[in-house]
Amino acid sequence: MPSERQPTGAATRDDHTEITVVGADRTGIVAGVTGLLFERDANVEDIEQTVRDGVFRMTLHADVAPDSDGPATDAEREELRAALAVLGDDLGVDVRVRFPDERDEGVAVLVTKEDHCLRALLDADLSAEIRVVVGNHDDLEAIADEHGVPFYDVGDDSGKPDEDRLLDLLDEYDVDLVLLARYMRILSPDVVFRYAGRIVNVHPSLLPAFPGAQAYRQAVEAGVRVAGVTAHYVTTDLDQGPILTQRAFEVPPEATVEDVRARGQPLEADALVAAARAHLAGDTAVRRGNVAVSGDHEFGALAGD
Amino acid sequence: MPSERQPTGAATRDDHTEITVVGADRTGIVAGVTGLLFERDANVEDIEQTVRDGVFRMTLHADVAPDSDGPATDAEREELRAALAVLGDDLGVDVRVRFPDERDEGVAVLVTKEDHCLRALLDADLSAEIRVVVGNHDDLEAIADEHGVPFYDVGDDSGKPDEDRLLDLLDEYDVDLVLLARYMRILSPDVVFRYAGRIVNVHPSLLPAFPGAQAYRQAVEAGVRVAGVTAHYVTTDLDQGPILTQRAFEVPPEATVEDVRARGQPLEADALVAAARAHLAGDTAVRRGNVAVSGDHEFGALAGD
């Protein structure tokens, strides 16, 4: 029986089961998870560990049915999931399992007040459903309503988001991909580690130039003649995650910050939509901080007049 | 009698006499030069001082004939030049004077081994004469010879340049603009301070991204989808001088460092020639680290397929 799990070949990790552990840093986590897998004859293909602000993450990729022609059976999956849940309880950490063919089920869009990227995503013909829009302000609720997508405001009066509420919503809507559509807050490691490689942000500069706030202003003050925007996977290093797509445009002499923003904003939406499409098609794979890409997507582009 | 010195208006400093002092940092320099100017009824418009690696530079812009309709007379100029020379001797510093209509007389091109930028400059129809080519290796001597331009190799066996020799050559050929055509050495403050705002380099990245060595490699390793090149004025801060021109191009998936270099090199030449033209036309003015530009030049461009 031929496997249908591997549409894009060995270049991606989509044929592996991904196990993510997030919690307090303590000994025994690696031994516990790898031991449990080996007892089930799984092969451990890769392990990554990170600590940030006291939060530990381990991401492990495994082939859980190496001797079989096909994917693990439902019973095998249930048993593994249950065993990992018990282990997680013992160790006091959060363990998640994603089997290869369970991915890309739902999309969440995170927003603040700017609407152009949200509108573009809702109008785009994506291969996955946008199930929920979450803001740290309620300004864009009407736009979500128009498209029949549930909207939640998780921010307090000053816009400070309640990330526990956010995580609950991502669970509740079975979200597999999170798109930051000009979401103007920094996600904590608690969120980033749980959705590693599955959060895409759009930043208004040609990264690695001009990370951080007010990127268009930075570009104008630096006197650049070419500016641009970047869609990238989010890591705990702000604006330094692996690059998916970029769009460049010319900065005319005398251009103001507002002029540059006006050129850039439509391209932000364009870059984010293209990045989402490439991810959802399974045509992107992160390895050692870069994205290996395939398929017919517009990863880089120059925006002529 | 109307002055013909000011084609581009108040936006540039081209209507001012520029006095540059380079040497050891000591007290008395500012007082000496400003005092000498005021005795001659000149107005001091601006003073900048910098120290780097123990070398002091003061650049002063003055209106030396503020009550006259036209420029200073030849006799006035000679007298001022002589007085400043005496002062410089007293203080043990090097003093240079450039009157507004004396500029842009000659061009020097500095090279190492790559020939594409040198060829483009020699073939371009610049408004000023390329009077000398100076290398820290002798690889490109034949190309200069073909074009009837004198070539000097100021490097030792390892390519280490003799900068005193370089400064002598720039004096001997009455050079006003220095173009770094893939010159792979860092100029010391001794040279940079004497030709502040008159040295243009081309760097193989979209600065401020990827300063330093191996910029194409850096870009590929960072996984960018858009790369480019930059021509900029040289300061003592490596690859951070004011930007003149930039060219961007798309980086296809799977592109190697060699692929990116092949796309970039013709654009390096293009950016450097355009920057030289804008400078020679007097259409560029540096203020607070940025270049104010005017005129019909291609400052930014996107290189489509």
Added chain:
Amino acid sequence: MPSERQPTGAATRDDHTEITVVGADRTGIVAGVTGLLFERDANVEDIEQTVRDGVFRMTLHADVAPDSDGPATDAEREELRAALAVLGDDLGVDVRVRFPDERDEGVAVLVTKEDHCLRALLDADLSAEIRVVVGNHDDLEAIADEHGVPFYDVGDDSGKPDEDRLLDLLDEYDVDLVLLARYMRILSPDVVFRYAGRIVNVHPSLLPAFPGAQAYRQAVEAGVRVAGVTAHYVTTDLDQGPILTQRAFEVPPEATVEDVRARGQPLEADALVAAARAHLAGDTAVRRGNVAVSGDHEFGALAGD
């Protein structure tokens, strides 16, 4: 008549009149001020210009009575001050003049909530009077009251300070030296430029290591075995101003952030008091970003058990 103004010799600028211009960056400022001085036969000894966040500052040091044996007369001073005020009005900038023997008249202490540095300053036998304590919270009002020093809270509910009010208070109390005694806000260029070289901060690290917030935490997380504190002049580059005094102490194995803070806080007060004393004695002079010191002060020290 011999001048008594110059106890420390040519190494300091205390024998020069200092003219500070703060305002919007525009042409004509340098020409205006230097011209006005030369008409009065003053010598311009040094000029520094800076722009930050759109605020321009020029600091000019001049000898305003170079041909006289003594300082400028009261009448000459009044005339110069009045002429500069007129010029400032014309140019729309704020001009301040400090004659050499007018300095070090009064001290302001800026505070937030930590009291150890304020207490140490109020108990120290300084050569100048602490005339006012200004906070961005009112927590320390009682301490100022105990010592009979006026206290003002210029912060709003969130502690955001009203810097216009602060500048008015510094004027009203004729303040010449501002001591930041764990003032937890960043002063804007509007304040820093007006009191350049006359604001001293204490930072809880051995600068240049660990600038920015939570320096003790940074040190513990970096695993250093020696930590310390630094008193320095404040510039618009956060925690990078010229160093006055430093105190080092050992970090025992297993030390927590609280342990390190407990070791460091008494030294913060000690470093700040020593820095204030050296400044008030005229034994410090800033040149090119460093402090030249003289006199019998404890500039560096190691805190044994």
Added chain:
Amino acid sequence: MPSERQPTGAATRDDHTEITVVGADRTGIVAGVTGLLFERDANVEDIEQTVRDGVFRMTLHADVAPDSDGPATDAEREELRAALAVLGDDLGVDVRVRFPDERDEGVAVLVTKEDHCLRALLDADLSAEIRVVVGNHDDLEAIADEHGVPFYDVGDDSGKPDEDRLLDLLDEYDVDLVLLARYMRILSPDVVFRYAGRIVNVHPSLLPAFPGAQAYRQAVEAGVRVAGVTAHYVTTDLDQGPILTQRAFEVPPEATVEDVRARGQPLEADALVAAARAHLAGDTAVRRGNVAVSGDHEFGALAGD
């Protein structure tokens, strides 16, 4: 039978077998090594992977005889070592195994021209033997000779070291700890990865301040009042490895670079010897970039007059 492997308790990794893989980055390495270990009932306790300049390193800590009261038998060790060697050959990578009680067998000292640290190490009463001194110049050969320790010069005429030769020597002399006694070259990842956590350098500053070349000069130019030295484990991030010991000293006003160097050099030797002792006693353990220490060693110290 009680194990004697664990003198310092769970805080260190000294009770684990360490497997280091260095080579080209490729898939299959993690799966291969972990699979091989699990077949032998070993527990994988920790895995770290790094890539630098195209060189891949995986360091894995395992408990290879978890069900036994004592260490693995000689036969078990031989079998595991042989199996890993076969796997390494298959994957084209270099695999090394260190069993817990095989450590700290021999010391190498790397030098250039400065002799004070080498002399101090040779005179110190270390718990392990200095088996070889390796220089990138031959200046210190006589000192090694005096102490009856073999000396090898692996540098060419310009001092460029032959690192393959260096690695051969470290193997030949069965070196477990490498001390950089003012060795003025940057070790490549090829060396650093093979001796991760077993190379100690001494740097002439209080890191993280003043990394890189000419640290004493940097300190003087920054105007610090307290300077110092640091011994640290070497990683591929220059001068950023985990800190072992530090020594601080006061910088008097007017101190020159030479003055500071004269104060610092005896402390360099002192810091390096103390760091070596703590490492050899098994009282240091690296975790997440910091060193956890125990035992009675002088990790931090202030050098009074």
